[in-house]
Amino acid sequence: MEETRFRAVKAYENQPFLKGASARGLRILAEYLEPESRFEELRIKDTVVIFGSSRILPRDVADERLQAATASGDERELAKATKQVEMSRYYEDTRTVAFRLTQWSKALEGTDRRFVICSGGGPGIMEAANRGASEAKGENIGLNISIPFEQNENPYITHRLAFEFHYFFMRKYWFAYMAKVFIIMPGGFGTLDEFCEILTLIQTQKIKKKVCIVLYGTSFWDQVLHLDALVDGGTISPEDLDLFHRSDDVEDCYSYVTKWVAENLLSPEEAKAIAPE
Numbered sequence: 001m002e003e004t005r006f007r008a009v010k011a012y013e014n015q016p017f018l019k020g021a022s023a024r025g026l027r028i029l030a031e032y033l034e035p036e037s038r039f040e041e042l043r044i045k046d047t048v049v050i051f052g053s054s055r056i057l058p059r060d061v062a063d064e065r066l067q068a069a070t071a072s073g074d075e076r077e078l079a080k081a082t083k084q085v086e087m088s089r090y091y092e093d094t095r096t097v098a099f100r101l102t103q104w105s106k107a108l109e110g111t112d113r114r115f116v117i118c119s120g121g122g123p124g125i126m127e128a129a130n131r132g133a134s135e136a137k138g139e140n141i142g143l144n145i146s147i148p149f150e151q152n153e154n155p156y157i158t159h160r161l162a163f164e165f166h167y168f169f170m171r172k173y174w175f176a177y178m179a180k181v182f183i184i185m186p187g188g189f190g191t192l193d194e195f196c197e198i199l200t201l202i203q204t205q206k207i208k209k210k211v212c213i214v215l216y217g218t219s220f221w222d223q224v225l226h227l228d229a230l231v232d233g234g235t236i237s238p239e240d241l242d243l244f245h246r247s248d249d250v251e252d253c254y255s256y257v258t259k260w261v262a263e264n265l266l267s268p269e270e271a272k273a274i275a276p277e
Helices: 021-041 059-072 075-106 125-135 168-178 189-203 218-224 228-232 238-243 250-264 268-274
Strands: 047-051 116-119 140-145 162-165 179-184 212-216 245-247
Touching: 021 162, 021 168, 047 075, 047 125, 047 168, 047 189, 059 075, 075 116, 075 125, 075 250, 116 125, 125 140, 140 168, 162 168, 168 179, 168 189, 179 189, 179 250, 189 212, 189 238, 212 250, 218 245, 228 238, 245 250
Parallel strands: 047 116, 047 179, 116 140, 140 162, 179 212, 212 245
Antiparallel strands: none
16 A cells, blocks of 8 residues: 655754744754864864954956056056055965964874964955965864855865855854964954954953954054044053054964964963074
């Protein structure tokens, strides 16, 4: 006799349910548990997070656009392309910083992967961070987010460490939870949001661990942020401005981060093992 009995779908295989409002809690929990399992499997202990704009171009691409704009004679396009070449400096600086920090971290002894480069997984500064780490033959992380534009996964992320988040707050959790160092490159609303949220979590002692923060790009950030006005207005304390270090070149950024980590997070033996001769 032919079997015609209806077979119910298991709850964890019921796609309409899993994608519906009733299962939102399960989806949020999955964005905590699934990354945690991969980080444990691949022995990722902590990260160096690099934030920055998705719109900043590599130098060679920016140069090509400048040549095309010059040939076109369009003054508006020429001005735009000229600014893109200027800003491409931060792509190349990010790439170099990520490369050098990855080489440095690989010299640490032990089985766990320490101070792994982590970005938001998209193009621009995020791509530069993953690219530099990849060129140093290091594991690197991309915490991507599903949004309608700009945020395609870049090709330099270590495949097993490429993540796709739906919830911004879960993505931010993994940025904050894993990081020992934050490097804030020039960026837009998203970068400002990430920078200010990390500062707020430290200021309010929701982040209690020692964290290094570098605000990179003096000329850019001096135009965007006038934080002394917050001190003058009494809305922050003067010492709150000491929560981060300002930097404007690769050597200063690299030296500050590695020295800070050696003094605050490494044992004397570990620090000695990676100190330059």
